Amino acid sequence: MSQNTITDWETRARQLCIEGRCFINGEYREALQGQTFDCISPIDQRLLARVASCEQEDAELAASSARQTFESGIWSRLAPTRRKAVMLRFADLIAEHAEELALLETLDMGKPIRDSLAVDVPATERAIRWSAEAIDKIYDEVAATAHDELGLVTREPVGVVAAIVPWNFPMMMACWKLGPALATGNSVILKPSEKSPLTAIRLAALALEAGLPAGVLNVLPGYGHTVGKALALHMDVDTLVFTGSSRIAKQLMIYAGESNMKRVWLEAGGKSPNIVFADAPDLDEAARSAAAAIAFNQGEVCTAGSRLLVEAPIKDVFVEKVASALREYWQPGHPLELETRVGALVDQAQTETVLGYIRSAQEEGARLVVGGRQVRQESGGFFVEPTLFDQVTSDMRIAREEIFGPVLSVMTFESFEDAIAIANDTIYGLAAAVWTRDLSKAHLAGKALRAGSVWINQYDGGDMTAPFGGFKQSGNGRDKSLHAFDKYTELKATWIKL
Incomplete structure (x- = not known):
């Protein structure tokens, strides 16, 4: 760098x-x-x-x-x-x-x-x-x-x-x-x-x-x-x-x-679930990853982990770990400072959209844990703190609509079946993540999640060798990998009598 x-x-x-x-x-x-x-x-x-x-x-x-x-x-x-x-x-x-x-x-x-x-x-x-x-x-x-x-x-x-x-x-x-x-x-x-x-x-x-x-x-x-x-x-x-x-x-x-x-x-686009089971191998790592999954690129990411699903026994402890990571590592700063991790939202319209979702979440009863404010206004730029809401339900706007900003919704689940049902309860199907040390649970979740990319014990894995795209209203076709070449070619059959 x-x-x-x-x-x-x-x-x-x-x-x-x-x-x-x-x-x-x-x-x-x-x-x-x-x-x-x-x-x-x-x-x-x-x-x-x-x-x-x-x-x-x-x-x-x-x-x-x-x-x-x-x-x-x-x-x-x-x-x-x-x-x-x-x-x-x-x-x-x-x-x-x-x-x-x-x-x-x-x-x-x-x-x-x-x-x-x-x-x-x-x-x-x-x-x-x-x-x-x-x-x-x-x-x-x-x-x-x-x-x-x-x-x-x-x-x-x-x-x-x-x-x-x-x-x-x-x-x-x-x-x-x-x-x-x-x-x-x-x-x-x-x-x-x-x-x-x-x-x-x-x-x-x-x-x-x-x-x-x-x-x-x-x-x-x-x-x-x-x-x-x-x-x-x-x-x-x-x-x-x-x-x-x-x-x-x-x-x-x-x-x-x-x-x-x-x-x-x-x-x-997407409304990607990030599922953390109580048996996740490293809760501190999972929390740091959950914070990055919503704050990186100011949350303006189609695969942003905007729905954090946490198993009930660890929910309170885990939410505080994520909140601490957001407070410590993911605060807006001048984008030309090399230490800055969170820059400006792309324009005023997007800033107003994000702030509108934050107000909507509060009106619908979600609990604001961290963030929620526009900051650095003296700069003339468009900066919003990474924001975490707890006690979010699947019928709230912030849980259903793609915000394209640093707003994280925390939802609680009681069982494997409950987690999958909440995760799949969306019109989107771009990406999902699962945190567990149980190999069978990881494989079963990977199969059950209706998403084009599923990451296990990490968030946003892959490179040019893996296809990228979505299920449901997240779209069709794939970018990256050799599968992407299918979109740009016609397939022809030529049959020759010898």
């Missing part, structure tokens, strides 16, 4: 030349209508850049560029080893620009610089490099046939992919999608969130520098209801991939049906 001080980071922030234009057909340009929006830092509300606000016309231009480039074969039919070399160079450039990208991410989204440096940038690089390395290691199939026939099963790039990504991990989420989409030969139109578009815009230039042909990657900043909707309805977009809220995910499915029945792959 860089040892730069806050003064160093502030100096570098002032010296940054931030690009805010869209990127189409290999060049930065203004939105066709010339419209922009202000990109404001949630740290102190400084103006970072005026960013192009793309609309229908820009989507048309980007889709045309992506389609022409795809059909030309300059990337889609390039030899796998040559595509691999370009993508590996792209990953190298991400690593070379690590501090610049980390600073952009922190200024734009509000997360601590320590996390941008240690988590976001390495994960972004890893996503591109891992997909690149897979390019020449995936083989097609030969079907079992009679001696005078030959059955080939091959994968082809789907064509033009539109990727709409969220504001909480802008680089990482983008590259979870860019990696396999580019590796399989597609052309991509990336639409970053208007809340944090800066690193996506910067990545476009690095990809071009790496050798990605013009038109293969286009970046359209702007609003969901304008350029996002235009991409979802576009007849020349073959596949739409999305990470964000379930409300928007459902709307995108409607747009796909109203247009060309484009494939739609969605990751739409």
